[in-house]
Amino acid sequence: MGADAFRYDGKRALVVGGATGMGNETARLLLDLGAEVVVMDHADVDIAGVEAIKVDLRDRSSIDAALQTCGGPIDALFACAGAADGTPGIERINFIGHRHLIESAVASGALGRGGAIGIISSSAGLGWEAQLDLINTLLDTPDFDAAVEWFETNESVKHYMFTKRAMSQYVARQSVGLLKQGVRINALLPGPTDTPLAQANKELWLEFGRDYRDAVGISTSKPSEQAHALVFLCSDAASYINAATLVADAGWCSAGLSGGFPPATEAVHFLMGRFG
Numbered sequence: 001m002g003a004d005a006f007r008y009d010g011k012r013a014l015v016v017g018g019a020t021g022m023g024n025e026t027a028r029l030l031l032d033l034g035a036e037v038v039v040m041d042h043a044d045v046d047i048a049g050v051e052a053i054k055v056d057l058r059d060r061s062s063i064d065a066a067l068q069t070c071g072g073p074i075d076a077l078f079a080c081a082g083a084a085d086g087t088p089g090i091e092r093i094n095f096i097g098h099r100h101l102i103e104s105a106v107a108s109g110a111l112g113r114g115g116a117i118g119i120i121s122s123s124a125g126l127g128w129e130a131q132l133d134l135i136n137t138l139l140d141t142p143d144f145d146a147a148v149e150w151f152e153t154n155e156s157v158k159h160y161m162f163t164k165r166a167m168s169q170y171v172a173r174q175s176v177g178l179l180k181q182g183v184r185i186n187a188l189l190p191g192p193t194d195t196p197l198a199q200a201n202k203e204l205w206l207e208f209g210r211d212y213r214d215a216v217g218i219s220t221s222k223p224s225e226q227a228h229a230l231v232f233l234c235s236d237a238a239s240y241i242n243a244a245t246l247v248a249d250a251g252w253c254s255a256g257l258s259g260g261f262p263p264a265t266e267a268v269h270f271l272m273g274r275f276g
């Protein structure tokens with residue numbers, strides 16, 4: 001296949017959360033690479049050449065209706081929608097809704113053998129191993145409504161970091177069953193990326209790691225830099241990559257862990273759930 005393995009000619013891609021930010025860049029890149037592109041979002045989608053379908057990830061019936069409209073095949077499914085702390089229903093947007101959409105697409109056969117799933121988690125989702133047992137009880141819930149109920153009894157973890165850890169662990173755990181069906185699943189864990197969501201939370205999201213970026217002479221990530229990595233993960237060029245949680249933070253986490261950049265060490269240990 002050579003360089004064509006990076007392309008999407010003849011493939012149909014679904015981008016969930018493609019109205020703005022990284023999902024938007026992902027949809028545009030997929031068009032460039034030859035894909036037929038469907039974008040789902042609750043906001044209006046302004047990309048020429050894609051099929052836009054409204055969906056509210058907080059609402060199971062909205063997801064079911066959107067999938068019905070989309071139909072199949074879905075050769076690559078990109079789960080890019082997300083919300084920050086303070087957003088009502090954050091657990092549905094960041095985890096429950098995406099899971100329902102992915103599992104419904106697989107169960108219906110729309111997403112089948114040869115397909116791939118790429119999820120945007122976050123560097124905030126790095127430390128899933130620290131809450132492995134608790135997250136497994138969430139992943140054990142069989143469906144959308146049971147997961148909603150799980151969060152009602154675990155109110156204290158209805159927050160961004162936990163939903164992102166849950167997504168990272170979901171990828172790790174589901175990868176076996178999905179691969180048996182010929183479907184790969186991977187996640188991208190971006191560092192601070194200049195998007196509307198990050199701008200709306202800029203004191204926290206875009207200031208994070210500024211000392212590292214200043215020291216190495218880079219800026220925050222552009223959404224297109226994350227889109228390139230995500231699109232690669234679902235391409236045939238990544239055919240042996242499965243269950244990966246690819247950190248795209250320009251090395252901040254590794255520098256903090258290894259002592260290469262000691263000012264980041266404490267924050268990295270916090271994110272990874274390693275104290276002391």
Ligand SMILES: NC(=O)c1ccc[n+]([C@@H]2O[C@H](COP(=O)([O-])OP(=O)(O)OC[C@H]3O[C@@H](n4cnc5c(N)ncnc54)[C@H](O)[C@@H]3O)[C@@H](O)[C@H]2O)c1
Nearest residue numbers: 017019020021022042056057081082122192193195197198
């Ligand atoms: N920007 C960052 O610094 C950063 C870093 C790490 C991870 N992330 C994650 O990246 C992903 C993309 O975020 P972004 O930064 O590009 O932000 P963004 O706000 O530009 O994109 C998020 C998209 O999700 C959609 N969305 C939100 N709620 C929805 C709902 N209920 N139903 C359907 N769609 C909905 C929005 O309309 C938007 O198009 C998110 O999962 C976010 O948590 C962002």
